[in-house]
Amino acid sequence: MLIADPFLKDNHFTRSVVYLCNHDKEGSFGFSLNKRFEFNLNELVEHIQILDIPVYVGGPVGNDALHFLHQYSTITDAQKIKDGLYWGGNFNDVVSLLQSGAYDINKIKFFVGYSGWGANQLQEEMNEKSWLIAEADSKIIFETSCELVWKESVKKLGKDYREIINYPIDPQLN
Numbered sequence: 001m002l003i004a005d006p007f008l009k010d011n012h013f014t015r016s017v018v019y020l021c022n023h024d025k026e027g028s029f030g031f032s033l034n035k036r037f038e039f040n041l042n043e044l045v046e047h048i049q050i051l052d053i054p055v056y057v058g059g060p061v062g063n064d065a066l067h068f069l070h071q072y073s074t075i076t077d078a079q080k081i082k083d084g085l086y087w088g089g090n091f092n093d094v095v096s097l098l099q100s101g102a103y104d105i106n107k108i109k110f111f112v113g114y115s116g117w118g119a120n121q122l123q124e125e126m127n128e129k130s131w132l133i134a135e136a137d138s139k140i141i142f143e144t145s146c147e148l149v150w151k152e153s154v155k156k157l158g159k160d161y162r163e164i165i166n167y168p169i170d171p172q173l174n
Helices: 091-100 121-127 138-143 146-155 162-166
Strands: 002-004 017-024 027-032 055-057 061-070 079-082 085-087 108-118 131-133
Touching: 002 146, 017 146, 027 055, 027 061, 027 121, 061 091, 108 121, 108 138, 121 131, 138 146, 146 162
Parallel strands: 055 108
Antiparallel strands: 002 017, 002 131, 017 027, 027 108, 061 085, 061 108, 079 085
16 A cells, blocks of 8 residues: 655645555556545446445546456456455446345445556655555455545554654644
8 A cells, every 4th residue: 555645745645545456667556545536336327226335536547437446256357456355347247246235335445537657657756755655454445434544554554653643734834
C-alpha cells in the first residue's frame, strides 16, 4: 500500500492510501481506498437493485470505467493479485451473486477510475518522499471506514510514524 505523506498537496492524493495492484518497468496502477464517490453502485449501474453499495474514487485516471477488488477466487476471469486478493472479473457474475445474497459486500470494493503512473514516475515520487509504503492489509482495504483508512495505515508503520497522524494538512496554517 502507498500511504500519502501527510504534506502531499496533490488534490487527488491528499491523505490517500493506494492499494498498488501492479508495479513494473512499464508503470504502476492501483486504487485509492479512502475517497468516496458521490454515487452508490445502484445509481451507476441500472440493473443493480441493492442500495447502499458504496463506490470509491480509485484515482484520477480512466474515470469512465468501474473496477473492483475482492476476496473471491471463484469470480470468473478475476486477476489474482496475491493470495486472497483479486482484481476484476466478470461483472455480470458479480451482480448476480450480489443480488442473490451469495457474496458478502464487505469482501468487494468498487471503484470509478484508478491511480496510474508511467514508467519511473512512481519511483520519482518515492524519491521525493511523497509516499510511505506498508504491507497490504485486507482489513484496511475492505473493512476500515473511509475516514480512518489513512490513519490506520500510518499506525501499521509503527510507533515512529504515529505522530504524523495528527499533523495538519497545511502546516503553514498551524
